Amino acid sequence: MPERIRVVVNEDRCYLCGGCAGVCPTLAIEVHASGWEFFQDKCISCRICINACPVGALSAEPLEVKE
Amino acid sequence: MSWKYDVVVVGSGIAGPIIARNVAKAGYSVLLLDKKPAIGSPKQCAEGISIRVFDKYDIPYDKRFINREIYGAKLYSPGGYELELRYKEVSGVILERKVFDKMLAHYAARAGADVLARTEALDVIRQDGKIAGIRAKHEDEPVEIYADIIVAADGVESMIARKAGINTYAPPHEFDSSYEYEMLIEGFDPDLIHLWFGNEIAPRGYVWVFPKDEDRANVGIGIASDHPETAKYYLNKWLRENGIPSRKILEINVGVVPVGGFVKELVKDNVLVVGDAARQVNPMHGGGMAEAMEAGTIASKWIVKALEEENLSLLQNYTKEWWETDGKRLEKVLKVRRVTEKLTDEDLDLFIQILSGADAEKIASGDYAEVIKALLKHPKVLMSRRRLSLLKELL
Numbered sequence: 322m323p324e325r326i327r328v329v330v331n332e333d334r335c336y337l338c339g340g341c342a343g344v345c346p347t348l349a350i351e352v353h354a355s356g357w358e359f360f361q362d363k364c365i366s367c368r369i370c371i372n373a374c375p376v377g378a379l380s381a382e383p384l385e386v387k388e
Numbered sequence: 389m390s391w392k393y394d395v396v397v398v399g400s401g402i403a404g405p406i407i408a409r410n411v412a413k414a415g416y417s418v419l420l421l422d423k424k425p426a427i428g429s430p431k432q433c434a435e436g437i438s439i440r441v442f443d444k445y446d447i448p449y450d451k452r453f454i455n456r457e458i459y460g461a462k463l464y465s466p467g468g469y470e471l472e473l474r475y476k477e478v479s480g481v482i483l484e485r486k487v488f489d490k491m492l493a494h495y496a497a498r499a500g501a502d503v504l505a506r507t508e509a510l511d512v513i514r515q516d517g518k519i520a521g522i523r524a525k526h527e528d529e530p531v532e533i534y535a536d537i538i539v540a541a542d543g544v545e546s547m548i549a550r551k552a553g554i555n556t557y558a559p560p561h562e563f564d565s566s567y568e569y570e571m572l573i574e575g576f577d578p579d580l581i582h583l584w585f586g587n588e589i590a591p592r593g594y595v596w597v598f599p600k601d602e603d604r605a606n607v608g609i610g611i612a613s614d615h616p617e618t619a620k621y622y623l624n625k626w627l628r629e630n631g632i633p634s635r636k637i638l639e640i641n642v643g644v645v646p647v648g649g650f651v652k653e654l655v656k657d658n659v660l661v662v663g664d665a666a667r668q669v670n671p672m673h674g675g676g677m678a679e680a681m682e683a684g685t686i687a688s689k690w691i692v693k694a695l696e697e698e699n700l701s702l703l704q705n706y707t708k709e710w711w712e713t714d715g716k717r718l719e720k721v722l723k724v725r726r727v728t729e730k731l732t733d734e735d736l737d738l739f740i741q742i743l744s745g746a747d748a749e750k751i752a753s754g755d756y757a758e759v760i761k762a763l764l765k766h767p768k769v770l771m772s773r774r775r776l777s778l779l780k781e782l783l
């Protein structure tokens with residue numbers, strides 16, 4: 322299992338281009354006209370979105386796993 | 389609010405308004421919606437397109453959205469070799485997409501379609517196991533749009549098709565990450581588009597200069613989206629290394645382009661997916677406007693037939709016809725992309741030296757069998773088992 326992450330956006334860098342939503346395999350990101358939205362319950366921590374963002378606006382934070 | 393249309397089209401980029409226009413022309417009610425407050429803005433594009441599309445897709449050659457006419461292309465290898473392809477006649481144009489997309493929506497509206505900006509599709513409406521329409525939001529107001537046929541033309545995000553159960557997933561290697569400046573730049577022939585290749589320049593992709601004016605161009609880059617560095621990093625590096633001043637920047641454009649992974653099933657019951665949402669883009673150069681127009685034309689033909697004959701199963705013919713025509717061509721182009729991404733900088737130097745401009749054009753459009761056969765006879769190819777086997781993958 323990869324390390325569970327939370328994906329966070331740097332809004333000052335993000336252009337709302339929709340690319341991360343497009344590459345995400347699970348629809349865990351939605352890019353609205355008014356903002357970027359992340360759905361933790363859908364995310365599989367694959368980091369595809371983080372690599373794909375053309376401006377490096379996304380990063381990962383470790384998610385505390387409750388035993 | 390609740391509305392009813394024959395067809396609802398989500399996304400007013402290129403594919404969406406072509407479909408809305410064609411369906412409205414045939415006399416059916418259609419709503420075209422886009423989440424953007426201003427259709428066409430911001431652009432996520434280098435704006436280059438072949439001159440042929442205007443006649444082919446019945447689009448007026450209107451100077452309001454044509455920045456510059458282009459006469460060919462110039463390719464640069466990592467070692468500095470150049471390959472020029474120059475026609476006597478105009479071969480393409482650099483559009484102003486902010487105006488172009490808006491005008492395409494205007495043509496749809498003029499043909500009878502309703503068009504609504506700042507209206508975002510949020511989900512599909514399911515009723516009795518079928519998809520009955522789209523749940524949307526106009527500004528902050530919820531809207532339910534019921535329609536017999538739903539078209540997902542929502543670009544790279546491809547959310548609506550996926551929520552309708554169409555599999556539009558493609559692995560990250562099948563996308564390019566792009567970053568672009570519209571900026572003042574001098575020293576490049578403004579009658580040609582310019583493309584730079586190289587593994588250190590743009591991993592898997594290229595740097596482009598698409599002139600919009602004598603001294604102004606879209607200067608951008610695409611790299612494989614699974615590459616750990618950003619597209620922005622590589623573009624700034626290229627500008628710096630080439631000593632190109634970059635303090636006259638008019639726009640910054642960002643986007644991710646599908647370059648493979650064409651969607652297999654383009655229709656599910658009464659839902660169709662087109663354009664970037666269906667990953668219908670040329671995988672070699674990442675151009676997808678002409679492809680979106682072609683797919684939109686095929687899709688609208690079958691939408692109209694399905695409505696005329698009140699038989700939604702006819703929509704499946706869109707999948708069939710697309711795959712037999714443009715899909716087949718793009719599969720061949722994808723093969724070339726898979727080969728070119730294995731080329732070393734040395735290989736690129738060699739091929740740019742020995743290919744003619746016409747050869748390069750054939751390769752990028754998928755019509756390359758003769759070119760490859762000729763290359764296989766070239767001594768520098770014959771001497772290298774690796775090059776031979778790479779090229780043979782294409783036959």
Ligand SMILES: Cc1cc2nc3c(=O)[nH]c(=O)nc-3n(C[C@H](O)[C@H](O)[C@H](O)COP(=O)(O)OP(=O)(O)OC[C@H]3O[C@@H](n4cnc5c(N)ncnc54)[C@H](O)[C@@H]3O)c2cc1C
Nearest residue numbers: 399401402403423433434435436509543643663664676677
């Ligand atoms: C940097 C870059 C450079 C490019 N350069 C070229 C080029 O030079 N030539 C070329 O031919 N192609 C180029 N392309 C590709 C080209 O831009 C696309 O292939 C083309 O725009 C696809 O058209 P489309 O109609 O499928 O999608 P789009 O043009 O992306 O339109 C989709 C529309 O749907 C809207 N939308 C999305 N989700 C929703 C929703 N939920 N509700 C409502 N609306 C929604 C969006 O706002 C958008 O307006 C480039 C792409 C990039 C990123």
Ligand code: SF4
Nearest residue numbers: 335336338339341374
């Ligand atoms: S890919 Fe990057 S710039 Fe584009 S919407 Fe996602 S976070 Fe923002």
Ligand code: SF4
Nearest residue numbers: 345364365367368370
């Ligand atoms: S890490 Fe993977 S699953 Fe999570 S949001 Fe990014 S792309 Fe989607």
